[in-house]
Structures are given as C-alpha cells and as structure tokens.
Amino acid sequence: MSNRDQILASEADRVSDAPSQNWVYRYLPQTLWPYAQLARWDRPIGWQLLMWPCWWSAAMAPLAAPTTAVHTGLPSFWHLFLFLVGAIAMRGAGCTYNDLVDETIDASVARTRSRPLPSGRVSRRDAKLFMVAQALTGFVVLIQFNAFAIALGIASLGTVAIYPFLKRVTNWPQLGLGLAFSWGALMGWACFWGSLSIAPVLLYVGSILWVIGYDTIYAHQDKEDDALVGVRSTAQLFGEKTREAIILLYGGAIALFFLAFLATGSSTSWPAYAGLAVGAIQMGWQIRNLDIDDPSECLRLFKSNSAFGWIIFFGLVFSALWSISAA
Numbered sequence: 001m002s003n004r005d006q007i008l009a010s011e012a013d014r015v016s017d018a019p020s021q022n023w024v025y026r027y028l029p030q031t032l033w034p035y036a037q038l039a040r041w042d043r044p045i046g047w048q049l050l051m052w053p054c055w056w057s058a059a060m061a062p063l064a065a066p067t068t069a070v071h072t073g074l075p076s077f078w079h080l081f082l083f084l085v086g087a088i089a090m091r092g093a094g095c096t097y098n099d100l101v102d103e104t105i106d107a108s109v110a111r112t113r114s115r116p117l118p119s120g121r122v123s124r125r126d127a128k129l130f131m132v133a134q135a136l137t138g139f140v141v142l143i144q145f146n147a148f149a150i151a152l153g154i155a156s157l158g159t160v161a162i163y164p165f166l167k168r169v170t171n172w173p174q175l176g177l178g179l180a181f182s183w184g185a186l187m188g189w190a191c192f193w194g195s196l197s198i199a200p201v202l203l204y205v206g207s208i209l210w211v212i213g214y215d216t217i218y219a220h221q222d223k224e225d226d227a228l229v230g231v232r233s234t235a236q237l238f239g240e241k242t243r244e245a246i247i248l249l250y251g252g253a254i255a256l257f258f259l260a261f262l263a264t265g266s267s268t269s270w271p272a273y274a275g276l277a278v279g280a281i282q283m284g285w286q287i288r289n290l291d292i293d294d295p296s297e298c299l300r301l302f303k304s305n306s307a308f309g310w311i312i313f314f315g316l317v318f319s320a321l322w323s324i325s326a327a
Helices: 003-012 023-027 030-039 045-064 077-101 124-142 147-155 157-166 173-181 184-193 198-219 223-229 234-263 270-289 295-303 305-326
Strands: none
Touching: 023 030, 030 077, 030 124, 045 077, 045 173, 045 184, 045 198, 045 234, 045 305, 077 124, 077 157, 077 184, 124 147, 147 157, 147 184, 157 173, 173 198, 173 234, 184 198, 198 234, 198 295, 198 305, 223 234, 234 270, 270 295, 270 305, 295 305
C-alpha cells in the first residue's frame, strides 16, 4: 500500500469531529481505533464532566467532619482514583450503549455518521461485548465502596438506560443527561459517610442545572441535522433565547452549590466560596462568548466546563487545607 493509500485509510478510520492528534491515533493499533471511538477515549471531555460531580462530592464530604486524625478534611485519594477509573469506564459503556440505540440516527447526521457503528467498522455484536466489558470494569470499581454507595450506584443505571430515548419524545433530553451525569454528586458523599444528607442533594440538583446548560451549548452544533431527523433538544427549545436560559441554568447551579457548601457546616471555609465565585466568572465568560450559530465556538465553550470543574474542586481542597492549618 502506498503512503497516500495509508493516509487515506487512516483518515477513513477516524471520526469526523474527533481531534486528529489524540493519543488514541498515535499509540493504539489501528484495529483498536473503532473501540476507542465507541468509548470516546479520543474525546476525554466526556469522562471529565462525568467525574467532576464525583470529585466535588468527595472533596465536600470531609468538610462536614471534625478535623481529627481520621477525618483530615481532605478527600480520600483512593476514592478520587476510583472515581476517575469509574468515570472513564462508565462513560465509555454509556456512549457505546448510546451508539447502539442511536445507530440509525447517527447515520443521518453529518457529525456522527463516521462513528464506528453507522460506518460499519464495528459490528453490533462486538459493540455489545465491548459495552459489557466496560460496565464490568465500572462494577469492579463500585464494589470497592460501602454497601449504601453500591446500592446507590446501581440505582443510577435507571437514568443511564432511559437517556438515549428521551431525544425522541421530549425537548428535554439534557435533563436526562443531567440526572445521569450528576449522580456522582451523591456518590462521593455516600462513599464517605455511608448515607446522604441535604448537602449532596443540593450539589446534585445544582449539577443537573450545570449539565443542562453546557449540553444545551453542545447541542447547538447539531440543531439543523437534529431537526431534519426528528431529534429534539433544549437547543431547539430555547432557540434565540438560549443565552437567557443559560444565565438562569448556570445562575441556579451556582446558587445551589453555595447552599450545598453552607449545608456542610462551619468547617467549609472561605476558599470554597472563593472558588465558587471564580467558577461563576468562568460561567459568565461562557455566556458572554456564546454564539449559537458558530459550532466550533459552541464546542470550545462546552469543553471549557472541565476548567470549571477544576475551579470548584480546588476551591474545596484549599478550603480543607485552610481549615487544617487554622486548627
């Protein structure tokens, strides 16, 4: 095969909207590319956004505990690692499941027709086996936690199962994504305490609003194709009022995060609230730069929400360090 033919074959095995310089295409054998694409390993923003509510909750939970030799106020690094692995595995399993459900729709949308299933590079049987393998990895992670957290994690599968079908029947599929992607806001607390309280519930509801906001921005990339194939979204629902809707969604998220921090008690010190203020500024930057008719800008703003995740997380960690130093 000539160099030109190799290049063309390589390009044919890529997904149109995936970054071409990703590690997947540099280090994995080409035969594994379709599976990496099913799991979205070439687009890490998805597992990052799934991970953040877990890490926020894991960092927030110890702030409600007294500063002792057992409860330092810092999150468990073991829990953070497990949530990282679990987010990668379960996001991959969820995306594979979503692609199995949406194969016909994906074949009709320009941005998604090059995905492994509609392009014929992976069979449905192999995709199902790959989905099971990823789900089993997530289950191995889950059983490292306490019994309450295990039960809570299993309960989250209901939100995952219904999400791919919502775009066919409602303009609010982003709400379904929010219910699924925000579940970690409950898990981090449950893994630490073995129960739930008002603080993680407030964090969960706030995260749902955050997810609806950023996924609405993301959905504006596909609104024309979605309308043609009958897929519904909040991007279509909000239309020209999207900026105003994002202001309400992001503003509600910040308010609920603030109340969640308050609900942990007095040991949540000023760095957490400072981080929240910086996060609000980052959200304001997104709103200011939003252009719903520019797909590349929508994608850039959507991806910037990982920076928001870091801001909130480090605010909580520095809050714990401040509390320890002042003890």
